[in-house]
Amino acid sequence: MWDIGGRMNIRIIRFLSQATFLGIVVYLALGLGSRSFENYCPFGGVEALYTVFTERQFTCALAPLNLSILIGVVALTLLTKRSFCGWVCPLGAIAEWINKIGDKVWKKRPHLPRSADKYLRLLRYVVLAIVLYYTYTIGDLIFRGYDPFYIIFSGNGHETLGWISIGVLAVFAVLSFFQPMAFCRYFCPLAAFLDPFSKLGVVRISRNKETCTDCTLCNKVCHFGVEPMKLEKVTHRDCVNCLECVEVCPVKDCMQVKAF
Amino acid sequence: MRVPKLIIPALIVVFIVIGILIQPLFYFPTTEVAFGAQGDSTVEFVVDGLRCRGTAGFFTNLFNGVDGIESITTYATTNSAIFIYDSKKIDPDRIAMLFQKEFRMEDGSFHQFFSEVSRKEY
Numbered sequence: 546m547w548d549i550g551g552r553m554n555i556r557i558i559r560f561l562s563q564a565t566f567l568g569i570v571v572y573l574a575l576g577l578g579s580r581s582f583e584n585y586c587p588f589g590g591v592e593a594l595y596t597v598f599t600e601r602q603f604t605c606a607l608a609p610l611n612l613s614i615l616i617g618v619v620a621l622t623l624l625t626k627r628s629f630c631g632w633v634c635p636l637g638a639i640a641e642w643i644n645k646i647g648d649k650v651w652k653k654r655p656h657l658p659r660s661a662d663k664y665l666r667l668l669r670y671v672v673l674a675i676v677l678y679y680t681y682t683i684g685d686l687i688f689r690g691y692d693p694f695y696i697i698f699s700g701n702g703h704e705t706l707g708w709i710s711i712g713v714l715a716v717f718a719v720l721s722f723f724q725p726m727a728f729c730r731y732f733c734p735l736a737a738f739l740d741p742f743s744k745l746g747v748v749r750i751s752r753n754k755e756t757c758t759d760c761t762l763c764n765k766v767c768h769f770g771v772e773p774m775k776l777e778k779v780t781h782r783d784c785v786n787c788l789e790c791v792e793v794c795p796v797k798d799c800m801q802v803k804a805f
Numbered sequence: 806m807r808v809p810k811l812i813i814p815a816l817i818v819v820f821i822v823i824g825i826l827i828q829p830l831f832y833f834p835t836t837e838v839a840f841g842a843q844g845d846s847t848v849e850f851v852v853d854g855l856r857c858r859g860t861a862g863f864f865t866n867l868f869n870g871v872d873g874i875e876s877i878t879t880y881a882t883t884n885s886a887i888f889i890y891d892s893k894k895i896d897p898d899r900i901a902m903l904f905q906k907e908f909r910m911e912d913g914s915f916h917q918f919f920s921e922v923s924r925k926e927y
Contacts, residue, residue, distance in 0.1 A: 555810050555811075558811075558814055559814075562814055562817070587824075597831065597833075601833040601834075602833065602835065602858060603831075603833075603858075603881075603882070605857040605858060605859065606857070608828075608882055609828040609829070609830070609831035609832055609833075609882055610825065610828045612828075612831050613824050613825065613826075613827045613828035613830065613831060614821070614824040614825065614828075615824070616824060616827065617820040617821055617822075617823050617824020617825075617827075618820065618821075618824065620820055620823070621816060621817060621820035621821075624816055624820075625812075625813050625816050625817070628813050628816070628817055629817070632813065632814060632817050633817060633821070748808060748812060748813065748816075786813050788810055788813070791810065801807050802807070802808050802809070802810050802812070802813070803806060803807050803808060804806045804808045805806060
């Protein structure tokens with residue numbers, strides 16, 4: 546966890562954080578906890594908002610914990626951008642680790658053109674709108690069968706869609722293998738919901754353009770294609786504060802974590 | 806202002822814990838039904854099977870026409886049901902017996918939907 550200079554290796558700490566939260570969700574998914582793993586998903590809180598405000602009720606399978614965790618995550622996002630995605634989300638962790646396998650396989654990874662990537666990122670807002678519209682009007686979690694988080698941790702269980710859900714998982718895995726964080730970039734409705742809060746995030750990465758050597762290492766390690774080298778303050782909504790760019794930067798104090 | 810990198814995992818832990826701790830703010834009743842009687846006593850049951858709005862509605866309907874109950878408030882979140890009742894007409898044992906009864910299913914078998922886990926009398 547400590548390098549030769551006595552500095553904390555933030556990559557290992559982040560890995561431990563992701564592994565811990567993944568372990569907690571697996572523990573709950575195995576039925577060993579007092580609550581369902583679904584109750585710890587902040588997106589469940591977004592899905593519950595409508596019935597909570599109109600009827601003071603939770604849609605079946607959702608609970609107060611979904612909403613209270615959502616409030617915690619929104620507050621966290623206002624402070625540290627989408628750090629929940631980079632440090633906590635088990636689905637993000639799985640996508641990232643699949644992508645790391647891809648790194649070992651690809652000699653030259655195929656890349657989407659930047660303009661295609663930019664417009665595809667808008668898809669997640671469409672996903673968010675569709676999921677919320679149908680959840681609010683029907684009053685049930687009808688998209689469970691298409692949700693990789695639910696399919697994985699329920700073991701393709703109750704209310705999934707058999708081969709369709711297995712197909713969704715296969716697409717999730719293949720996309721993660723080709724494009725870093727593809728599900729999170731293009732389809733994750735929670736990411737879409739958190740985006741406006743992330744834009745306001747107080748703790749963000751700053752680049753010192755005076756000392757920067759334009760080596761592009763920070764761009765290469767960014768899972769979300771944010772391209773920190775083009776920015777002085779990384780205010781991009783997709784920055785999850787994973788700090789990979791800070792760690793990889795060869796110039797001392799060129800990339801720093803700053804508040805405001 | 807430069808901040809230490811460890812502020813991020815530290816804040817994550819703090820806000821996840823806060824998120825878990827504030828959940829009682831959202832413990833809303835799942836159903837609240839008033840009956841005709843005037844109650845003088847209260848009993849709270851934790852009931853296995855009381856899980857959501859559907860089961861709470863079914864649970865409450867079991868007491869339609871039962872004399873001596875002023876109101877039933879259910880909380881699916883905590884699997885609990887609070888009864889205000891007239892102690893001269895009904896008692897907690899009789900209430901528990903009513904919600905623990907077995908129902909005949911289509912295939913002829915019998916199924917018990919609810920069972921008492923614990924109770925607290927006020």
